[in-house]
Every structure is written in structure tokens, then in C-alpha cells.
Amino acid sequence: MIFTSAVLYFDKDSYKKLLPFIESHTEVEVYEKDIDAGKLILVISTEDDAQLEVIQKNFLANDLVIDFTYHAIHFGESVDKLIEGKIEIDFEDINSKKKNKLQ
Amino acid sequence: MSLINKIKLFLNSFDDNEYYRINRMRPPGAVDEKLFMKLCVRCSKCIEICPYRVIKRSDLTKNLEAGTPYIYAEEKGCQLCMNCTSVCPTGALDNKLTYFRDTRIGVAIVDDTICLNHLLYNQEEAGIADGTVAVCNQCFNSCPLKFDAIYLEDMILPTITDKCTGCGICTESCPTSPQKAINILPNGMADINSAGYKQYLKRIEKGGR
Amino acid sequence: MELSRRNFIKSTLAASAAVAAGISTNSSAVAQTQEVVVERWVKGVCRLCGTGCSVYVGVKGNRLVAMKGNVESMTNTRGYLCVKGMNIWKVAHHPDRLTKPLIRDGKGVLRPASWDQALTLIEKKFKEYHKKYGYDSVAYYGSGQCTTEESYTFNKLWKGGFGSNMVDGNPRLCMASAVAGYMSSLGSDEPAGAYADIEKSKTIFLVGSNLSEAHPILFRRVTRHKKDNPDVKIIVCEPRKTLTSSVADLWMPSLPGTDLAIFNGMAREIIKNGWYDKEYVKTLGRVTTGDGSKELTWDDYVKHLEKYTPQYVEKKTGCPAADVKNAAKMFAQSDATLSMWCMGLNQRANGVWANNLIHNLHIITGNYGKPGADAFSLTGQPNACGGVRETGSLAHLLPGARPVANKKWREFVEGYWNVQKYSINPSKAINPKPGMHAVKLFSSLGGEKDKTKPVKAVIMSTTNPAQTLPNVNKFIGGMQDAFTVVIDIFPTRTAQCASVVLPAAFIYEKGGVFGCSERRSFLTDKAVNAPGEAKADIWIAAQIAKRMGLTKLIGWANETNIDRMNELAWNDYIGCTANTEKTLKGATYKRLKESTVGVQWPCPDEKNPGTYKRYVRGMDPIFDNPKRYGYTIPDDAKEFFYARPHGKANIFLRDDPDNSEQTSKAYPFIMTTGRVLEQWHTGSMTMRIPETAAAHPHSFVEINEKDANRLKIKNGDIVKVESIRGSNILPAKIVNNTLEGVIFVPMHDQKADRMVNFICSDIVDPISAEPDYKVSAVKITKVSGPKKIDGRYLVTREEMNKKSFS
Incomplete structure (x- = not known):
């Protein structure tokens, strides 16, 4: 389970419109909000980073979203498995996947 | 390769077009961003030596830039004293750079849709007058390399030359708000789109920071 | 609260993200200022x-x-x-606005008081000093930033009511040389032409003026004119390369204090090449020297100029010889030449002579009277012309800018003011002897016990001499020891020295007339109320008048409505000057209230539209009835300098002496001073506006790169700039386009160790008594490497209680 905190910048006048969209993502929880400044703190719980990227892509594609940026990622049990050598991470692969297209 | 080395390698090599902001520059003498991220050991020597407290540690982290030094031009530009370049222990800032005119932190770009002088010039050319325009020149007046790095085209339009060091003093001085009419594009930009400029404009438009 | 490990991780992640993103959990809505709503x-x-x-x-x-x-x-x-x-x-x-009168107690602390308490104290002191030390022991020091109505009122109060000419103002520090220049060359103060000449000119000579920063709107008019008419030639003569130089076709560098040689040099070239207007010189010129009483010949003039060869000029000033010739050619061979100058020529040891020499160039080339041609002195302050020069609020003048020594005029004003009846001075007359000019006034100001200081009290408004007088250290003690009353809107260095501080109304809180450089008077209407107990100057003058027994003299003293007070004062003023060449009789208050363009004098009646160009028949109404103004103009004269005998302007033989402070081995640099666009004067207002102050939040010293390399000074280094009088600690700005050996420091910083007037020379022009701010001999030493400077230093309410300046 990977936990990720992210900051969501959005058009502050459209908070009400955006809310259902956020809620449609069951992996996403809203932890803090500063609606007047157009910012939300989200925590996303996903099985792996691929799922995380799909969510990021969806958010960035939404017109009401100005920016969606990761703050910190907690790899949870995956870290223990890593250290025990039960998982191999292919760094090359991650590199090529981590191409965030900016609008 | 051991796990630790794999992680190290991963931390320091990633696509350098990922996330830049205008008006957020590296200190003078910074090497190419990709190399910079490898060399900068977050020792803070440059941050400490800056007499003006202009160099700051990065705040919002993405791509693990935490702890690396930035200059935020909207708050305060680099005064070009060149103290920092000589103290960097790893060469992330070029120790050989001592002459302020040779610095290339970035380049200034003028937003002609909000620059007061541009707005005045537009009215002049169009033959209209509504009393809302003013002669400014603050960017020109505050530039430490005025006449060389910046001049006024037609005596009024701020124009940047290739001598611009990107110090950001013009951005700091610019009186417009909430968005500055002159901004610094940090060095190492591939193009304006990937610089996060459009993102920044969008964010400011909607009242963010 | 139950926290699973998972929740703990998630909360921690969220919390750190929140901090980084700057989310305030207590987010009360901060209203975004939408489009500003103006009622x-x-x-x-x-x-x-x-x-x-x-x-x-x-x-x-x-x-x-x-x-x-x-x-x-x-x-x-x-x-x-x-x-x-x-x-x-x-x-x-701004929250720092002064809103209550303050009186300094025995321990040196300024304590809030009521207006009655403050005015009672002022009354007591004035009456006491008048009795003990004479009517000249109490002075008024005014400003080119007070309204015309206020300056006129205080001037009348002193000269008519107290029989004292101890009235001077800060224009003494900026325009006095221009005034004396106009009076001696043309016979009457202020320009003959107007800004409209800019768009009609063919050559523009900008000298002693950083137009781009000091008068940016006029600079825009000039640059636009050049852009639309590329054939227009612009000459810029200055001691450091400024933005103004960018518009120049010919840039003439000149070491500070030496440009008199250039002007004589240009005249020599013009005459040698036959480029002068023989007819104009014959009919409208007169050669003279000294005080202008003795007439000389044209040959005397030509002979006098022989010394000023281009080579001599180059050696003296640093201006290349070829440029002198080119400038002369551009000046003389255009169809209309306009010169504009400001402090660069006025704030000089021989400022009056510098002014005379510019007028010379115009006379010998016939560059007055026609559209686009004029010798135009730019005024620095918004109301030095209207409020101080025209109302005669200087120690040697009376309303109409005529000398107090002029018996006929003095007697007229005495009659008009009914001085014989209303004055409280037993002489029952206006004192024929001029009072003290600014530097002399403050040199003579001191405590009761000091017998060497005959002036014991001064009341001043809208000015800051404790920061702006040259060699200012000399004057601070006197201001602190004397009974000093300061009228201002913010705490300043001068208020820090005051015995009484009176809170003033800002221009938009009181309204009034300002008269600008081009003789145009314009009325500002009151827009909002003043904060707290702040009051308009005219109200303060009225209270003093009442308390000193001069209610009849100041007929508006009993009014309560400021607008009405202003109008009555204005009527009194234009009535007084109705028969002078500066008449504004046609500029009634009603007309000024309705007008969106103001009125340029002379304007003798309401039908007259105001005067664009003086001394020309058909444009100047003085020609229609010269006798009324005491002048004689021949019927066939198309152009005539009627304020001079025979209508002839004076061509003065002037030398180029080295009267400014000279450099020496100990003090090898020339320091010149000036302004930056974003700041105004002593910064008490502009340092409080962050948007514009951002460009120049503190002073600096501009050093030529070559000099800096020799002294091993780098950009941002902290240096000490020192003269025999005092020193400053300033950050260095290394530039590569100023003259070697010349440094520049702006005037706006209030921080004690960055107040440039501690360094400035207090040599004054012998005719105008205006100080030579532009030339001081200094030395530069490096103090340290770069340091952070806390900009936008402001004297606070608390600091006003301290004796020393920090």
C-alpha cells in the first residue's frame, strides 16, 4: 500500500463542481482544505505507483484543476519487502514512466 | 548494484523538464540543473554566506529538491555580490565565477499585457487616453546592469538583451500586482511551456500564489 | 481518538503537505479586492x-x-x-499619519496635546520673543509643496502683520538661482514659453536635468516628439549617463561644476561661425556684466569669449572639443531651440551665472518668442512657482515676485494690505530690508541663551530641513535648541528636532491651488477629510493671526470652512498682484473650480484664456495695456522684454570660476547628488509606498567601474563616503557609464548614516544664496564586503523623542 499526500490547486469558484469528481475517486481522501486560496490536501492510498499515476493523470485532465503535485510518498510495507530483497525495483522503468506532462 | 546505490542513482537522475517555476532560480554560477542536482549536497553554505538572505532553502518539494538553494525573485533578487560561488564545496556553483557581469542565472522576460509602459505605449499608438496608464521604468532603474542588460525601446518599452544576468532585481522592483510584469526564466529551461509559466499564470489568475 | 498506524501515516503526510503548501487551517476568507469601486x-x-x-x-x-x-x-x-x-x-x-498636536516636555518626549494647548504655547513664545528679541527673532520657513493660499497667508502675516521679512522657503534650496537668472537676464521671473513648446521645437537642449527621472511625463513628451519627428535634434549635457541620455543625438559629458565653460564655448562657436541672429541681438539684446547696471559692447562680449576655445572647454570639463562645436551648430541652426534645465544648473556655486549663460545662448540666436523656442527652467516642486515665487514668500520678495527693496511696490502692497492700520509692529510698515535666506536663517537659529543666534523661533511646513540643508550637521543643534514648530503629515527628521509638532492635512484633504513650472495654476478640490485632528495650514495660520491680534489683516481668519478660507485668501492674492505681469486676476476661484486645464498667467481678466507665450504681442496681454503694469512698450514692438528697460534682455559676460569645492589628494572624488524616479525628496511619503519604494529602498553610491577596480571595491561592498563635513556608509553600485572620478548619491534616505546632506558642501551662490549640492569633494574607503541593508528606513514616532539621529 502506497500512501501519497498531494496538494490540489483548483479554481476556487468551482469547488462545488469539483467535489463530486474528487469523491468519485475512492482512493482519494480530502484531509485539509483552504477553499478561498483554491488548495486542498489529499491523501491517496494505492496498491502501486501505476495506479497513482492514473489518478494523477485524471486530475490533471480536469479543467477545474490548476495543478496536482505530490508532496510525499510513504511506501509502507513495500519498504520492508524491498529491504528483505523480496521486491526488485527497476529504476530505469520508473524513470521512463515518471514523465509528467505539463499543460 | 546494492539497493542503496540504486536509490542514490535514482534520487539524482530524473527528467529535468519536470517541474520548474518562473522567478525561482538557482544561485549564480549554478551548473546545468541535472548536474546541479547531482552535485548539490544541501550543505547550505551558499545560503549562509549570502549577505542579503536572498538564497533560501526550497520549500514545496517535488522531485526531491528539498534542501537545495533557490532565489525567489519576487521577494528579493540576487544582488550579484558573488560571495556564494566561491564557497560551494562540490562545484554545484562554479567556483571560478567571480565577475558579476558573467553570471547567467536566467533571463528576464517582460509580460507586455500588464507592463505599465507597454500599456501606455499601446494607448499612445492607438490614440486613445483614459487616464489609467503610467510611465514606470522601475525595472530599468533598478537593474544593476542598466543600459547593458536592459534598455528602453522607443524610450519606453523595457527590452532585455543577452547581457541579462537573470538576477531578478527587476522582478522584485516591479510594482504591478498580483502578477509581476517582468519575470525571470531560470536557466536550463527547455522552453516556456515546460517552465511552468503557463501553470503559474493560471494559478495567479485564479488568485493563488 | 483512535489512531491506527495507517491513519497516523496518512495524517503525517497530509500535515506536512499542508505546511508546505501554506494552508492556514483557520482560513477566514480574505476578501480579494475586486475591481475598485469609486463613488x-x-x-x-x-x-x-x-x-x-x-x-x-x-x-x-x-x-x-x-x-x-x-x-x-x-x-x-x-x-x-x-x-x-x-x-x-x-x-x-497610512497608519503613521500624525493626527494630534505634540509638545515636547522637559524630558525631551513629545506628548500629545490639544490644539488649544499647542496654539497657546506658540502664541506665548511668539509674543515673548517679539518683545525680548525683536520681530525678526521669529521666522516662517515655507515650502514649494504648500498651497498658494497658505503661502500667501503666512507671507502676509509676517511681512504685513509682524513687519518682519523673516520668511523664506525650501525653493531657496532649489529654484533661487533660476529666479535670479530670469530676473537679471529677462527682467521677470519664470519662463516665457510653456510645455507646448516641446512639440513645436526643432532642437532640444537638456542640461543640468535628469528629465527621465525628475520629470518623467515631460520626458515622455520629448521622446514622443522625437519619435514622431526624427529630424528633431536632442542634446543632453550631464555629469553622469542617465536614462535621459538615451534620447540624445549628442551626449556631452561634463564634470560637475564646470559646465559654464561649455555654455561660453558654445556661444563662442556660434558667434565665430556667424550663426547668431544679428538683428535680434541689436533690437532685443544688451551686453552687460556684474549686476547688469553697466552696458558694454558686442565686441566686449566677443573678446570675453575668446578664452573658451573648444580645447579649453575639453580640458576644463571633459567634454570633447568636437562636441562643443556640434552642440553649437545644432543649437543655433535649428528653427526653434528649446532648453530645459533643473537642479544641475541651479544648485551650484555659480548657479545664477549658469542660468544667465543659457539665456545668453537664446538671446544671441533669437530663440525666444517663436513657437518651440524658449529657455525653460523646470521647477522641482509642485508649487514653488505658484506658492512661493509668485506670492513672493522669500526673504527679499513681496507678492508679484517683486523685491521688497523696491520702494514703489512696497508702498503699494502696504496700502493694499492696510499695513499702516493693522500691523502689530510699531513701525506700521513692511520692512524694506530683506530677511535671511534659508542657510543664513538656520545658521542664525538657536536657543535663547545663545547670543550668537538672533533667531529664536521658527515655524515651518511641508519641508524637512533637518535632512535637506547642506552640511546638515551644522543646523540640527540650532533647530533643537530654538522654539521650533513643525507642520507635517508624517514623522520626519525635522519633527524629531521640534518643540511642537502640528499634524497637517494632505493636499486632497484640504484643497488649494498649485502653480507649476509653466505658469499654470490649477485648483485641487478637497476630496476627503483629514484623519484625526490634522488641520490645513491655512487654518493654522488663521489661528496664529487671531491670537497675535491680526484678525483684520487676515480677513479670512474667522472663517470655519477651509474652502471659503482658501477662496478669500486667493481673492486677496490676485487682487494684490492684479497690476503685475504675473496677474491672475482672470483666474477667479469659480473659474479654477470649473476648469480642467487651469490658468496660465498673465491672465488679466476672465475673458482672457491665459498666456502660452510671454513677451510677444498678440499672445501676451501685457502688450494690450502696458501702462497698467508700469511698463512702456513701443507700439511697433512685436517682441519686447517689457520688464527690462528698453525691452532688451541681458547678455551677461560671465566667467567660469572654480568656486565649487575643489578635489584634493585627501578628497579626490567629486560627489554629485540627485534623485531617482521612484522616490521623492526625503522619502517620508514615498518610502511608505512599498510598490514604488521596491526599486530604490535605500541610498547607494554609484561608482565608475574603473575607479572601483582601483580601490578594489566590488558590487554591493559597503563603503564610507566622506567629506570634511561628514560621512555616509553606503552600498556600492558599480556602473560603467559615468565619468571617472565622479560618484553619485541620491538624496532620499532618512537613515542617519545614509543622509547625504551630512556630506554636502554648503557653499552658496553669492547672488541667490542657493547651496551647491551638486559638487562636494569626498574620499571613498571600503568598510566591508556586502551586507544586507534594511531598506525603507523611516523615522518613527518613538525615534522622534530621541535627540540623536539613528
């Missing part, structure tokens, strides 16, 4: 420079909320403003 726009002028831009201030409720230019303006055509003026209204609601 009404009130007509007025900009509070700042002598350009006299007219504006509309936007009002909502009792607050100023915006400013825009007046598109119908004749000064800032098309309503353009500069960024400084556009923001100046913001000082009105």
Missing part, C-alpha cells in the same frame, strides 16, 4: 514634481481609493501619470 472622482493635481500633472482622485466614502490622469490636461497630455504619482494617494491613509 466619485475629484479633480486635482499630483502631489509631486513641478510638471503639474492633473489628476482625478477616486473617493469611496471618506477614503481615497484610486487615482487616474486627467485626459484633458495640458501638462500631462492624454492624462499620463508616472508610477510615483499614480500611487501617491496611498500615503493619505
